[in-house]
Structure formats: C-alpha cells, structure tokens
C-alpha cells in the first residue's frame with residue numbers, strides 16, 4: 117500500500133503515534149509518505165518512510181498564516197508525485213479539512229481518508245460550538261474515523277452528536293521489545309546521587325497536564341523528610357510556573373528540570389514512579405511507555421487513563437485536582453516495596469497487551485478493507 121500520513125511534529129503523543137505507525141507499516145513493506153511542517157519528533161531514518169515538509173510562508177500583509185491551505189497544497193503535490201491510495205490524518209483539525217480540500221482539488225475520488233482523533237482535537241475544539249460544523253464535516257466525510265480510546269469515542273459522539281458506530285477504537289500501541297526496563301546506573305546516580313527515590317513526569321507542560329498539582333504533592337513528600345527527587349521532563353507553558361513554585365516552596369534542589377528527551381527509556385528505567393496528574397488524557401501514551409519499562413503509574417482518573425492503567429494493579433488513580441490524594445498514592449507506592457514490585461510486573465504484562473504486533477495489524481486491516489471497498 118502507498119499511504120500519506122499527516123501529523124504534528126511537536127513532542128506529543130499524536131505525532132509519536134503517527135511516526136511509529138509509519139515505521140511499523142514500512143516494516144510490513146508499505147510505502148509511507150509522512151507530511152508535517154517540521155521533522156516530526158522521534159522520526160528516524162527508515163526504509164519505506166519518506167518525509168515531505170509543508171513550507172510555512174510568511175505573508176506580511178496578513179497576520180495569520182494560511183496553515184490549512186499550505187498543508188492542502190503540499191498534500192496535492194504528494195498526491196500528484198507519489199500517488200498514495202490512502203491518506204491517514206492524525207488530529208481532526210485542521211488535517212481532515214486540509215485532506216478533504218486536497219482530495220477535492222486533485223479530483224482523485226478513489227483515495228480513501230482515515231482520520232484518527234487523539235484528544236484535544238475533540239475535548240477542546242469540540243467544546244467550541246462554532247467549530248462543530250468543521251469537525252463534523254471532517255469526521256463525516258472521512259471513510260473511517262478511529263479514536264485512541266473508548267472514552268474519547270464517547271466524548272466525541274456526545275459533544276458532536278455523531279454516531280459512535282462511525283468511530284472505531286484502535287488503542288495506541290508500544291513496541292515492547294524496544295520499550296523495556298534497561299537501567300543505566302550512571303544516570304540513576306546523576307539524577308539521585310544520595311539514592312533518593314525518583315518520581316518522573318514527562319509532558320509538554322500545557323495547563324491540561326496540571327504540573328503544579330504534582331509540585332504541590334511532591335512538596336508534601338519532601339516536607340515529611342523523605343529522600344525523593346522529582347524529574348520533570350519537557351518544555352511548555354507551565355514550566356516556568358513549576359520552577360517558580362519550587363523556588364517559593366524551597367524545594368528547587370530536589371527537582372531536576374530536563375529538556376525534552378527523544379528517548380525516554382533510560383529515564384523510565386531508573387525511575388520509581390511516573391506521575392500523570394492531567395485534567396484530561398484521552399489515552400496517556402507516557403503511561404503506556406512507562407508501564408512497558410515496568411514502571412508503576414500514579415495518574416488521575418480521567419479520560420482514557422483507566423483503560424490503560426489498571427487501578428490497584430498497575431498503578432493508582434486519583435481524582436483530578438486533588439494533590440493530597442496524589443501525594444498519598446505516591447507515598448503508598450514508594451513505601452510498600454512488595455506492592456511496588458507487584459505493580460511493576462503487572463505494568464509490564466499490561467503493556468504487552470498493547471504491543472505493536474497486536475495493534476498495527478488492526479490499522480493494516482482497516483486500510484485494506486477501505487481499499488477493497
């Protein structure tokens with residue numbers, strides 16, 4: 117098959133899923149044309165994966181760039197040059213609309229369109245009624261729509277008043293051969309020189325990630341004189357706020373602020389816990405990556421997280437916006453060695469249920485079905 121895939125290049129789950137799906141499909145002998153406005157995060161060279169960059173032109177007359185048009189124009193060019201049979205867009209807006217425009221312009225009616233909804237394309241844009249006609253149009257005109265969790269599917273159906281039957285759930289996936297516990301002693305010593313327990317958080321620090329809740333919860337643990345460090349990885353709007361809070365609480369020396377890491381496996385492998393205090397998380401790819409590395413998860417009971425993290429088995433789920441409960445869950449797992457060991461093993465087993473070998477064939481079957489129809 118020849119497939120064109122559109123995704124965002126910034127560090128984030130939807131781009132990671134697109135890149136990994138492209139790699140896996142190329143591994144099965146398919147030709148993948150990945151389209152984005154910058155080289156996607158974690159994209160490595162792979163035979164069968166071809167990258168096409170959307171040029172973002174400045175136009176001094178108008179303040180807002182014509183992003184959707186630029187994407188459509190690039191897609192028209194890719195359709196002409198590479199003749200994909202199918203377009204798979206990751207994130208409903210603006211990509212499904214750009215793809216429909218490109219298909220209309222190119223006149224290639226036989227090319228199929230698949231849209232995968234990932235999260236805030238529904239939970240944020242879907243709350244803005246003015247955007248409903250566009251999202252509904254993008255999803256309604258797609259030949260197939262997939263959601264990364266049941267929770268996201270029902271949220272989309274409720275918010276947009278579309279039928280759940282039109283949306284199939286295909287969970288995000290993980291290569292459990294690559295993602296596994298492989299600790300580096302030197303990294304552990306660097307992060308926690310006094311043998312402290314390591315609490316890890318990786319995100320893009322958007323308000324939806326609620327990083328301040330984690331800093332507050334961590335502060336409670338530090339004030340109990342526990343030997344703990346917090347490793348905060350990534351960049352985004354609330355990083356400065358987290359630094360400021362840490363400074364005011366007098367706990368800066370206990371927090372390591374790291375830039376975005378392309379390969380998180382070493383960090384998952386030295387940590388004792390990963391924490392996702394998010395307000396909303398349609399799936400929580402970081403939780404799955406951590407579990408594959410045998411790391412228990414403390415997270416909020418929201419969105420698709422309960423579908424990934426088994427509460428009381430592979431992690432502990434707490435209410436959103438409750439840092440006292442967050443601290444209590446972290447405390448339980450850090451103090452109870454037997455529970456931690458059990459959860460680590462169960463986390464790995466749970467992650468294996470999302471292995472690429474199980475999930476990728478579902479995408480392949482979907483593509484094949486559409487091409488045969």
Ligand code: GMT
Pocket residue numbers: 124127128129130131133234235236237264288324396397398399400401402419
């Ligand atoms: O939709 C977003 O907020 C961005 C998106 C991303 O690109 O990081 O994240 C979403 O998609 C991921 C991959 O499917 C999921 O693992 C994340 O849970 C989801 N984020 C939210 O729902 C906030």
